[in-house]
Amino acid sequence: MARIVVKFGGTSVANVERIRQAARHVKREVEAGNEVAVVVSAMSGKTNELVGWVNEASKFHDAREYDAVVGSGEQVTAGLMAIVLSEMGIQSRSFAGWQVPIHTDDAHGAARITGIDPTMLDERLRQGWVPVITGFQGISPHQRITTLGRGGSDTSAVAVAAAVGADRCEIYTDVDGVYTTDPRIVPKAQRLSKISFEEMLEMASLGAKVLMIRSVELAMAHKVRLVVRSSFDDPEAPQLAPDGTPGIPGTLVCDEDEIMEKQIVSGVTLAKSEAKITLRDVKDKPGVAADIFGALADRSIVVDMIVQNVSDDGSVTDITFTVPDGEYEKAVDALENNKNIEYAKIVGSKGGAKISVVGVGMRSHAGVASSMFRALADKGINIQLITTSEIKTSVLIDDQYAELAVRALHTYYGLDKKNA
Amino acid sequence: MARIVVKFGGTSVANVERIRQAARHVKREVEAGNEVAVVVSAMSGKTNELVGWVNEASKFHDAREYDAVVGSGEQVTAGLMAIVLSEMGIQSRSFAGWQVPIHTDDAHGAARITGIDPTMLDERLRQGWVPVITGFQGISPHQRITTLGRGGSDTSAVAVAAAVGADRCEIYTDVDGVYTTDPRIVPKAQRLSKISFEEMLEMASLGAKVLMIRSVELAMAHKVRLVVRSSFDDPEAPQLAPDGTPGIPGTLVCDEDEIMEKQIVSGVTLAKSEAKITLRDVKDKPGVAADIFGALADRSIVVDMIVQNVSDDGSVTDITFTVPDGEYEKAVDALENNKNIEYAKIVGSKGGAKISVVGVGMRSHAGVASSMFRALADKGINIQLITTSEIKTSVLIDDQYAELAVRALHTYYGLDKKNA
Incomplete structure (x- = not known):
């Protein structure tokens, strides 16, 4: 049994059908006997719509109000995910950032997580519930909703994983892992089964857009093992690592020590x-x-x-x-x-x-x-x-x-x- | 100087331009020296969109998750309204139901307001700020978001008005008052300048869809004077009562005692x-x-x-x-x-x-x-x-x-x- 935090990005929860597909991945993990917490982004496009309204309202808007508006997107997907999971027979409830709570500083629009109270999440996880947490947001010392800035949901997921002591944090996205190079340029590009945090940081900052740098930094600092994998894979298919053996599909981003045979160039x-x-x-x-x-x-x-x-x-x-x-x-x-x-x-x-x-x-x-x-x-x-x-x-x-x-x-x- | 709670329904905040128009009404009242709190609905159509997703997610959904999803609509308009007001030079901030807090029972989807803590609102009002409060929602004893059911924003506005001891609660809607009958049937129908709570209750339950019965009942119980008026009126025009004299346009719903000359039939x-x-x-x-x-x-x-x-x-x-x-x-x-x-x-x-x-x-x-x-x-x-x-x-x-x-x-x- 493992404790896992899984995160679904905007394209993985773009509509109710996609949310259902994502939920099937959660179900598989629960049925395998794992404790699972879910972190969700807003439906793809929704954050842009909300940001558009804010900018239309005023070019010089209060960042606290920006966050109040823009933070609503994740609230929607968290609720819908909890509903879909419940319908699949999995006990689930949604948590807004302020309900966990996920504490942040008050740098609205680009807040940093200062601490997460794991009590409620830990209790639910031990009882076999699946808590669904809004990514990208938290609550400031002044009890206002904050957002973490673009790509903040990855950071939320890693921070939650660190707080609840998860064995790994799985980032479900629209690609099935980290590749040796861009497969559109080199069709022979290989999916990496493992990559170190340091390498991932260099890759991320050099244009491989799979993970946000910030979330990799946080994962490295807290030694949270990250997995990059695709939410569009068949949720019911056998779980096979990139080399075809039973395991977790996708790429594991982990401490260098875990990588036995290091590639000179990854x-x-x-x-x-x-x-x-x-x-x-x-x-x-x-x-x-x-x-x-x-x-x-x-x-x-x-x-x-x-x-x-x-x-x-x-x-x-x-x-x-x-x-x-x-x-x-x-x-x-x-x-x-x-x-x-x-x-x-x-x-x-x-x-x-x-x-x-x-x-x-x-x-x-x-x-x-x-x-x-x-x-x-x-x-x-x-x-x-x-x-x-x-x-x-x-x-x-x-x-x-x-x-x-x-x-x-x-x-x-x-x-x-x-x-x- | 008066203390006023103004409420804008979905059609009055349907997009950013409408929100700006609504904000001009608020500005006029602030500049007249009044203390003003605002209660907003979700943009028209948004609540239906959210409800649609919830039903698509599951016919048998948890009402708590329904509320978490559906309650997000008002959060958006409250933030946008605060931004627009700030740009007009009016100090303003948004309050979600849980931030006020607006306490409700835990009858999710159709919750009843059990109490409103007026401390923060009262403080802001006395300092000349315009608090913008999400209608339609509150927080349960279990710290979950609740919604009041359809038309709940009118009820929120009346409850806020009662809590902060407002002189009146103005309901801005897409009609400019309560009429003697449906003007589509009788073109000669007159706008009433005043109507008693009891009459309004009978009118509301008999098919005049201007106000929700529940909000009228609450207003009657707490003696909150209600004004029904149009958000589409020119915000900068002189304020004239239906009889053409200076005053508040629209219909005042009030205690029978305030109506000097009672119509036999209203x-x-x-x-x-x-x-x-x-x-x-x-x-x-x-x-x-x-x-x-x-x-x-x-x-x-x-x-x-x-x-x-x-x-x-x-x-x-x-x-x-x-x-x-x-x-x-x-x-x-x-x-x-x-x-x-x-x-x-x-x-x-x-x-x-x-x-x-x-x-x-x-x-x-x-x-x-x-x-x-x-x-x-x-x-x-x-x-x-x-x-x-x-x-x-x-x-x-x-x-x-x-x-x-x-x-x-x-x-x-x-x-x-x-x-x-």
Whole structure:
């Protein structure tokens, strides 16, 4: 017997029929003797509808009222899920965030969970009930409804799992797991059976949109094992892990220690439409980088890669960074109009693609970066920028070679499906 | 300065533009120096959508979950109203039923308000804030969301008005007051400037759908003065009572004592599609009526008029009653299949119309009933049944004469608009 928290996203509860399908997954787990708590998002589209009304009501609205309005969406799905489960003969009741309660700070619209009282949930779970909890929301110290910001339902699920001491938190979504790369680019992409929290964090921030970074961070901090799986799978089918053995379908995101045989490279990710901007001959003195990126932050421009080389003689250096293509002109403008920043000239271009290889195995294997550069060179692909972290190496290349590069690296690191 | 509770129904908050229009009425009252609390319904159509989903989820759903789902509609409009008011420069915040709190019993789906804690509302009102409260809902002793049943928002508004000691409760709706009769039948129908609670109760139960009976009963019990007015009036126009003098537009529903010059008859109401059923030669002994109407109640048939004459010799009598046309066969079947009820035969027919004249003035004026019968006779209309209460006389006539009868009585009692 295990204690499981399962979370269904917006597309998995888009209408009553989908909610019924999701409920069958819950039923299977209950009948297997597990204790199950459910966390739900709003029906897909509903949150956008509510946000639209709020913006129509006023561009400058009180965030507390935004939360009161937008938080209503999850209330609807939680109630409907409890009804559907009850009809299937499973004792169930809905809990709004304030009823649990899920305490948050009062940063309305982007609140952080400060604590969850597990008493009521724990009691229901031990009695064999299935509590259905609204994701994405909680209650502030002033007893107002708060929301956690987009994708907050994953975070809710992980926090509930940590609070009730769940064995795992299963995130049901519209894909059946985390892949070695985007299967639309590389049909031979393999579903990973396991991936470490650290790798998932790098994957998530590099464009694999399966899980929100924040929920992975929280899961890592509280050692909550996450499973990414599809709600569209047949709920009554035998439960088979990606390798075909009995187990949990999908990808387990877990502590590195749980992964016996570590892949050197677990995945290849791609982010397109990156513009690069280089400041030539920037004065090499303390505070220069702070001035440059401060000027960009003031204009709310999100910077991705940053590269600075050691200068030849310690007097001037080049600094290069990337921003989304759509922010290119704004970024150049921000720098040209800031009198504190001294440089010789600005050069740059749009249309770059960032390719990254991610894997905890890199730590213990020298030469991953160099082999990556060699694999790209073999295809005649020029590398414009390089950045690295402990478990990731990223390069910026010309957009037109993006798919070719991903396929080449995917094959090079042995990630292709054997029978595809 | 007055303290006012204003309530907006579903059509008055059907979209953000309508909410803005409603808010302008609030603004006018605030700028006139009044303390104003707002009670809102869900956007029109939204409650039906939510109820539809619940029924789709399960025909036999838990009423607590029904309430959790259906109660979300008012939460949306309360938040949006608070946002719109804030943008107009009026300090405002939304309150869900559980935040006030509005305590109810735990009869989910049809809960009764057991008490309202006025502390927070009173504090906000004294500080010049406009609290916006979700209508139709409250919180049960078990901390679950409850709903009051259809039309419950009027009841919420009256209860809030009683709790905060409001001078009046203004019900903004899609009509501009209570009329002497249905203006679609009698174009000369006049808007009443005042009507007593008792008269309003008779009018409401006789088919004038402006206010829910329950809210009128509550207003009468707590002596909360009610105003029925239109949210579609120009919010910035001078406030004129129905007689054209400065005052509150619409109809004031108040204690009889406040109405100086009482009309003998205040209104004429019409209910069509009534079927009459007569049991001939029923044994005239104790318990017979209880058997008959018990048999109908067991089949959930709502009986309207009931007439029993004194029997000639104390042995047998005739009992006649009316039911909606659609229940006619069911009612006859219920009586024919009940062996406890002894009678000679059942006769009846569909297609009756009930016409009623209502007025507190009847109490002190003899002859209202007889003059009503005379007015109908003058038009050649035959009366099939008669029932009376202290302030109402009702007759059943053939459906085809219904509109003629209403117009005749409306004119006869001097209710026609002078300049129409």
